[in-house]
Amino acid sequence: MSVKSITSAPVRRERSPLQALVVVTLLTGLGAGLGGMLLALLLHGIQHLAFGYSAAHLVSSESFLQGVSGASPERRVIVLTICGLVAGLGWWLLYRFGKPLVSIRQAVKSDDPRMPMLSTTVHAVLQIVTVALGSPLGREVAPREIGSALAGWLSRRAGLSVADSRVMVACGAGAGLAAVYNVPLGGAVFVLEVLLGTFGWKALVPAVATSAVAALVAQAGLGNEHQYLVPSLTLNASLVVWAVVCGPVFGVAAWAFTALTKHARAQAPKDWRLPVLSLLNFAIIGVLAMHFPQLLGNGKGPAGLAFDGGLSLSLAAMLLVLKVVITASSLRAGAEGGLLTPGLANGALLAIVLGGLWSMLWPGASLGAFAIVGAAAFLAASMQMPITAVVLVFEFTRVSHDFLIPVLFAVGGAMLAYQACVKWVPALQASLGLSWSGASKAR
Incomplete structure (x- = not known):
């Protein structure tokens, strides 16, 4: 040979x-x-x-x-x-x-x-x-x-x-x-x-x-630069307790987001409908971006604003809802891309909302600190990679290692809640389906 x-x-x-x-x-x-x-x-x-x-x-x-x-x-x-x-x-x-x-x-x-x-x-x-x-x-x-x-x-x-x-x-x-x-x-x-x-x-x-x-x-x-410029943040008891309490909330939200995006991807066309739906989808996103330029791109912008504490609760809530909707709609229209940075942004935005409400009861922690912890928890649960998520968030932001404590608490709670949703939500849906079927037959 x-x-x-x-x-x-x-x-x-x-x-x-x-x-x-x-x-x-x-x-x-x-x-x-x-x-x-x-x-x-x-x-x-x-x-x-x-x-x-x-x-x-x-x-x-x-x-x-x-x-x-x-x-x-x-x-x-x-x-x-x-x-x-x-x-x-x-x-x-x-x-x-x-x-x-x-x-x-x-x-x-x-x-x-x-x-x-x-x-x-x-x-x-x-x-x-x-x-x-x-x-x-x-x-x-x-x-x-x-x-x-x-x-x-x-x-x-x-x-x-x-x-x-x-x-x-x-x-x-x-x-x-x-x-x-x-x-x-x-x-x-x-x-x-x-x-x-x-x-x-x-x-x-x-x-x-x-x-x-x-x-x-x-x-x-x-260049040797990190992804996000984060101001100096401090750790306190309010943030740690919030991480324990709200960690499961991020897990449930991550499960819902994952279920939504999986369904959207599964329904995406690959025939002549793909160009039509894609054009319509992104044109609508462009109209939304006339008023909310933060929506454009993979989510790095709103995540950075959240880490910097530059978002109000109302704006964070609005961006969160719109980001989830346009992410799912883009997948449904047939576009392709990852969900790592979008998941990070969703977690940070949700954390601003939850953290802002928490601060009304127990002030002391900054909104940026809440965003760091929430981003790690949501990313860990949504992509089922707790260790990787923690490492990525710390490499992205170069935040102090003191934040490992609340981050790990939140990630642990989010992972447990996500797995609980995976186990119990289908069983609950099946149960409700049987009940509805039975009710229909009775009628």
Whole structure:
């Protein structure tokens, strides 16, 4: 057999050579870092062009929220209408002419953990473009998909075993997350807790290495900055007790949000209706953004305002309701994107409302402190990743480690309440259904 044929069809081994594992690990981290950096720069470039701010700089001190707030209301409507056209036509064409998409979770569990490179790349770029144009969904799935697709391709070329290939595909996703948000520890923990479900050293070493390399590479183009600028916050007894009391509330809210978004995704069309619904959905969001520019984007804006204590209770409540509605409607219309940052924003907004009411009974804690704790609790429950959520919130905000106490109390309560909803709500619905059926028969 020729060298060329061996290169084109590597033998899959039961055990991978150490040298091959090391090379694939380093190349996955490097590739995911470059991919995450380029996607982030693409996002910034489209945002600046679409809304007309910081035109001379891809990475600037002016935030997206400042940019869209400075744009005219009419411009917001036009840009969101364009977003609807791009989303609708883009995904409709991808579903019609592209290879079937393979999710990261599917790839990690597959005997052939590869993802179609071209279709996955188009899918990722569409997410970045639409989020840049104002879609309320998250941008974190795109770099994760690019990292996973690259890792799967590298693993295949290196002839890694199926088990090691699965690990590398998961590590590629974590590295993409680490790169785009500058969260090296969060990316690694996401791999171990969410994708692989193990902290064994065979998974831990490549997860940590790929995320660290990716974050370091991405910093070359994006800078070593954290996602949110949080003022100095203090811990007190009021906040701790509130975290214990309200933790379960975040769990119930997270369960409801998850059920809503799952239903919306399941109902999303992939035929000719997708462009029509997408255009209508985003045009309506544009009209709403004429009065509430905070709605645009993945939720980083309102989350930042919440952490900074810059929201009133009434505005936070209004933004929370509208964010949930437009997130679900965008998924229902067929748009794609993540729910990490939207979930973080929902938790922060809900915390402002609950914290503001709590302060009327027991003053002392700042609204920003409530928002930090609530964001972690909602994110942990909605995505079922308590450890990852805690790590991400602390890496996002660089808040004092003193906040671990109320955050852990709230996350624990939220997780318990979420699991209770998973267990008891279907049983309650079934019971009510039987009762209603019985009542109907009696009539």
